[in-house]
Amino acid sequence: MDKDAIADLIEEKNEALINWLSNQEDDNWLNGPDGKWTPGQHALHLLHSIKPLNNALSLPKFVLRYKFGKSNRNVRDYSTVTNRYQERLKDVKGKTYGPSKNMKIPTVSEKQYILNRLQVEGKKLQYKTRKISNKNLDNLILPHPLMGKMPIREIIMWTAHHIEHHTNTLKDKY
Template sequence: MHKDEIADLLEEKYLTLIDWLQIQDNEKWTQGPEGKWTTGQQALHLLQSIKPLNDILSMPRFFFKYAFGKNTRDLHDYDTIVKNYQETLKENKDYIFKASKNMKIPKLKDKTYILNRLQVESKKLQYKIRRISDKNLDTLVLPHPLMGKMQIREVLMWTAYHVEHHTKQLKENY
């Protein structure tokens, strides 16, 4: 997938999420299905996953090679990344991203802040995607907490799917 397509896909996925969250009844922000995250926790989780990605993509490129090595396999397409992620989720049903463990329920007064931060971080990521070279997207890798090392292009495609995955959960269950 071309980097402009990834940036556009991220914009679409985040807009869909944020639009849905904005029209959802405010009292549902602190509610969720029994034993599941609340709507606010879902939004906060997505913020906790995009913020570190933006932070790390701001680092010098030599850092990636030093810290994580270089790509050693063929690039996966979007559908393969989605399929692999779904299979990995099934195998690790109880896995929770470290930053999202024991997450407090965001208060309703934090809703606007979290939605604004999601929007800003999404725009930052789209900008960074358009600026990074195709070579770096395909040769530099990042560690994914569940999927292992992935090329930056794959992480970005996964990020778009991750937002879609949580938006779908919210629409179906909240």
């Protein structure tokens, strides 16, 4: 998948998420199915996953190479990455990582801020995806808590799928 297609996919998936969340009543922001995340927590979780990626992509590329290394394999296609993620999700059975572990329930007063931040971080990721060289997209790697080390192109494709995964969960269960 070329970088323009990935950036367009990020935009499409992020827009669908933000539109769905924006059209929900404020009361729904705070309520999820028994023992499951609220829509606000889903939004905060996605923000927690996109922001560190943007931060990493802002670093000089030699820092990423030094800290995480270079890829020793070919980049996988979108469907391979997404299928692998779905398999890994079955193995962890709802376990969360990083800042999303024991996540607070965002208040209704935080809703617009979180939606704005998701939109801004999505636009940043689109911009960074279009600007990074194909060589760096394919050769530099970043760690993913569930998937292990991944080439940057794969982790950005995964991000698009991750947004879609949570949007579909919200539409199906809320």
